[in-house]
Amino acid sequence: MNKTEFLLALQRQINMLEDDEQKDIVDEYSQHIDMKIQNGMTEDEAIEDFGPLDQLVGEILGAYHVKAPSPAIGTAGVASAQDKSPADAEKAKGHAAENLIAGSKRAASSVAEGIKKGASGIKNAAGEAGSKAKAAAAQAGTKAKKSSEAAASKTKQGLGGMASGVAKGGTALGSGLMKAASTCVRWCWNFFVACICAMFFLFAVVFLFSLGFCLVLQIQGYPLLGICLCALGLLMASISLMLLCARLFWRKPASVPMREGVIPQAHSFGASWHAEAPTPQAPVAAAQPAPAHSATATKPLPQQPHATDDTAPYAPIR
C-alpha cells in the first residue's frame, strides 16, 4: 500500500469526524510518512510502522470517544462497504426524516391539546370566580343593609356615644394599620438585606477558597501571584460589603417608657379620683381659707396644700 492509498483508506474510516479533524489527522500522518522517507525508509516501511489500519483507526476514534467500525471490514473490503453505505445511509436518512416529521406532529398535537385544556380550565375558573364574587357581593350587600339598619337604630339611641366611640376606634385602627404596615416594610427590608448579606458571604467563602487554592499553587511554583492578589482583594471587598449590609438592618424601635407625672389618675390631698390629667394650679393665697363645699367630685383641689389651712375640713371622697 502506498502513501496515497493509506491516507485515502484512513480518511474513509474516519469520515464520521468533522472535516477539519479529518484533514488534521491526515496531514499529521502524511507529514510523518514524509519525514520517515527523508530518513531513508520506503513508503511501505513507513506505513507498516503504523501497524494495522483498523487498530490505528480504533485508537484515533477512541480519542474522540467514537465507537470504531466493525473489525470485520478490512482494508480490502473498505471500498465495497463504502459503496453499499450511501444507499443504506439514504434509506436511514429517509426513515429518520419520517420519524422526525411524525414526532414533530405528535408533539404539536400534544401542545395544542395542552393549550386547549389550559384555556378551558382558565374559562371555568374565571366563571366560577365570577359567580362566587357575585354571591359574595350579594351576601355582603344584604349584610351591609342589615348592619346599616342596626347601626342606624343604634345611632338613634346613642348618637353621642357612637361618635366618640367611632372616633376612638378610627384612631386606634389607624395606628394599628400604621404599625402593621411599618412592621411589614421592616420585615421586607430586613429580608432583602439578609439576602444580600448571604450573597456577599457566599462570595467571601468562594474567594477565600480561591485564595487558598492559588496560594498552594503559587508555593508549588505556578505563576499565580496576580490571581492571589485579586482573590485577596475580592475577599476583603466581599467581607466589607457584607458588614455594610449588616448595618443596614432595620431594628424594631424600643418602646418609650412612661414618664412620671403623666399618669392620668392624679392623687392629691382631699381630691377624688379623676380621669383628667392634673392641671397646673395657681398658688392659693395663704390668707384665704379653703371652703369645704368647693372640694367636690368634679373640681380638683389645688396641688399645693394651704400653708395656714391645716384645720380646714376635707371633702368627702366619692
Added chain:
Amino acid sequence: MNAQFKKGVLELLVLESVRARDMYGYELVEEISSAIDVKEGTIYPLLKRLTNEHYFETYLRESTEGPPRKYYRLTAAGIMRADELRREWFEFQQSVCVFLEEHGHE
C-alpha cells in the same frame, strides 16, 4: 516489553517530553521511541486525545523542510496532569518494588 506496561506509561512520557519543550508529532515520536519501543501509530491518537482533553494546545510553525508543522504545547491543566501522573508513577513503582522484594525469594 509488555504492551500493557508501555501503554500505562505512554501518557506520562508524552506529557513530560512536551513539558521540556514544544514538539511536533514526528519529533515527539522519535523522543518517546528512544525510551520505549512503541508503535508510532499509537502516539498520534494519544496526542489527539490529550489535545481534546485540553492538556495540549497546538500551533503551526513554518518549516523550511516542507509544509508548516503542528507543534504541541502543554497547558496549565496539562502541567497539573503531568505532576499527578508523575506522583502516581513513583508511588506505584515504589509499592511494586516493595512487593517484589518481599515476595521475590519465596
